[in-house]
Amino acid sequence: MHCVTSATAADYGWIRSSSSPFRYALEIGYTLALVRGVSPAELLTLAGAEPRGVCVGLGELIEQHQELIDESDDRDECVLAGACTVQSEQGDWTLALALGGDLGSPGFMETLSAGSRAVSHSSNGGKPMHFFHWHENGELRTTFEWPTVRSGSTPDELNAVMREVGFDLTDEEAPDVDGKAAVFALTERLTGVRVTEKVLMAAEYRAGEVPEESGEEWESITIDITDAYGERTYVHVRKDQL
Template sequence: MSSVTAADYGWIRSSSSSSLFRYALEVGYTLTLVRGVSPTAVFGSVRAEPRGVCVGLGELVEEHGEFLEDWDDWPESSLVGAFTVPGDGGDWTLVLDLGGDLGTRPGFMAALSVGTRAVSHSSNGGKPMHFFHWYENGELRTTFESDAVRTGSTPDDLNALIGEVGLNPHGDDAPDVDRKAAVFALTERLTGLRVTEELLRDAEYRLGEVPEGPAEEWQGVTIDITDAHGERTYVRVERDQL
């Protein structure tokens, strides 16, 4: 098994001009990995409109900027790039949705993972909301925003891996650990796929325009408050508890 940790993903915060992933962190993104499902099948499952091909993350960022210019207000769809790369158990499709929520849609992820595994993580850009999802054969096994507050059918199954990549499933994370880098490392532990700056920079992306997803029936609410003294209160209340 891979021994990757958060330290192996320090490149996502690089100040170098080549660190194009900084754009994804700024505008928001979802990065989804699914085993054994082609980009064509992924796009077909969400009725994405094909938008051609681009080479490299730099071109994808340019395409995304032009895509946003076509909308007078906030777009009602998102531009998604996908390509296939080897990982544990065969080929995986990597789907990068800039500014969109594709990898956080429960219906899409459940259907995508039937008979296989799908893992996604995301950020909504300016607001401090970062999610992780692990699906196995149509079932949401573990999901979290704070790694110490997990839900899913098996919320504790990843506790050992969460600790090994640098997080703390039982309390506050160490202040010097980059939580986003740690989530990249956790994703690699589950997929065997190392996402590098070079991989994203040089890949040939198949592009698709994904329509806005249907409204999902809400399942619960999260209360996340930090007071003036830096004390954080984080509570997840499920719908059946209300």
């Protein structure tokens, strides 16, 4: 089921170099996804992204994201995604890189992976929150923030591969492991796609502004509280009362 590659965290040390264009993504927050069977245009359409032309190379994508921030009153709402085609021994994949946030709702990757595979990882920028997700046929198979605390329908299926790429599954604070580089290597093991600085800098990205996810409309809520003595209290609150 998993691709036969020898990728380890050591292959992705370049993401931390002072000259790496990916440092911008690490600083501002990002989502990187690899999806098989969905074209770049289809991915952006499913994400509800507003088209913003084509960017040649990650440098142009970063410039356009900075322009988007300059145009906006709220930097946190500015998410620009670029999608391009990349190859592996399994065929074509779409690489999507969202700068500034997520590609879509939590269910978005489930939709993309229907009948196929989607692997993604993300960071929210300066705060220490980093996530990995593996979806297969619309099912979330393995996901984690900390490699020692996994969930999904098959949370332990990748354990052997995770150890091979560099994760220490016995210690959450393993100081010698670059968790982000290890996640890149784990993604390569699942897709066969090696993401390099050259790949990111040479790609032609279809760009699109990803809309902020909005919550569902609601008119009222009911709060049900049970105290230590078993007494239940119901409070019904309308939106116009808040």
